[in-house]
Amino acid sequence: MFKKQYLAIASALILTTTLIPTSSQAATGTKNLQAKYNNIKVIYNGAAVPTTIEPFIVNGTTYIPLRMMADVFSKDVAWDGTKYTITVKDKPNSQHASELAARDAQIRTLQGTIDSLNKQITDLKNSKSSRDDDDDVQDDLDDLEDQLDSDYDDYEDIEWKFTLSGDEDDIDVEIAVDKDEFEDEYDAMDDSDFEDLVEKVVEDIWDEFEDADIEGEIVDSSDDDDELWDFSADASDEEITFDGSVIN
Template sequence: MKKRIICLTFILTLVCSSLAFASGYSRSITAYFSNIKVSLNGKTLNFSNEPFIYGGTVYVPLRDVSESLGVNVAWDDRNNTVYMHDDSSLGYTNSSSEIEMLKNQLKAKDAEIDRLKKDDDDDDDKDLEDLEDKLNDDYDRYTKGRETLKFKYDLSQRSNGDIKVKMTGDFDRTSSAWSRREPSRFRDFIEDTVCDKIRDEFREDIEITVYDEDKDTCGEYEYDYSDRKLEKDYDEYED
């Protein structure tokens, strides 16, 4: 094997050179040039400067090799430091196929989140319907007043999570059936039955509105879940 043996003098002017090194020295070395080739994944790399052998080690330009590997190189002449990083360290990717793959993964995640939300909403709707049926079956009558009041319950959930309850009675708001009930015991009935049942299923505040058969408002109440307390906003014929 024929080799060209060239004695090179690498003068590294580290004080006043164009690289403006902070400190350094010059040194004469003997390097061997032999038309060295470097192959990366079957592809021969091109170099800005020819590779050589010195001290049994092959030397190639760092920037050319790094950029072929997708690694960025920067020289800091103030600190005499070579900085290297690939795009993945910055949260980027060079491969369009990788970008497409990530997009598809995000779409799949979004679809899964939407499905889980829908399942959760469906479960909440079913729980709300079951609870509504339970109230209509077991608490359709108020018997603690002078007259029995019958109610139909309709439950819904607001966007903020609060549960809204409509209690529609079979009486007129101005009738004795409503006016002769005992308001304090009626509030206990709402708190101890309606609110407690809802609270067992949903940890949310509750809004209760009582309507008569003509859809006129008879009473409005709010149950604060955190305080476990029922407040009266409005009550027709309240003592």
């Protein structure tokens, strides 16, 4: 019994010496102390705290196992036998850690949703910008149509009707003539007259869209837009082709 008491007292003294700072260097060694056991119990929030080492009293001071109270207050206790040091720190709160992990997962999910929505917003803005650009190009093409209709409404005494479509890089051109209405005037034209018309129209288009490649045809509006001639123009080398032959 005395040996048990001695070991418990020694352990308590070591813990007390380590945890309570003193103004001078503590002495080391062994002391014989009288410990009083009186079936001391520790009650926490109305419940007895279990322990394998019974608390005891030395010189009017009650000593209880540090590890027992550390468990009560959710602390971790570590003993360094080489440095005679006790380290006490907070235990990881598994419930709290689980809640944090769940919140982190929720944040990642929300961030993914935000990123997806931001991408949709960017795509919509780009799409709107592209549509606006297309609308601007079409407005310019419509204006150019009106200008061509005005400039060539009496070319070779024939009224020519122009339709332009496409974008700033590729433009399709339809030049319509009513052969029934202007049969004599049309028949009086030779190949050079048509080539001259096409070359002038292409140059007018390049004045507005200098990088545009052009594909076009001359059609008979009185015969379901039957194709009469075809032509093309390559902006990179400014080459104009009419009915399969380069004309410039």
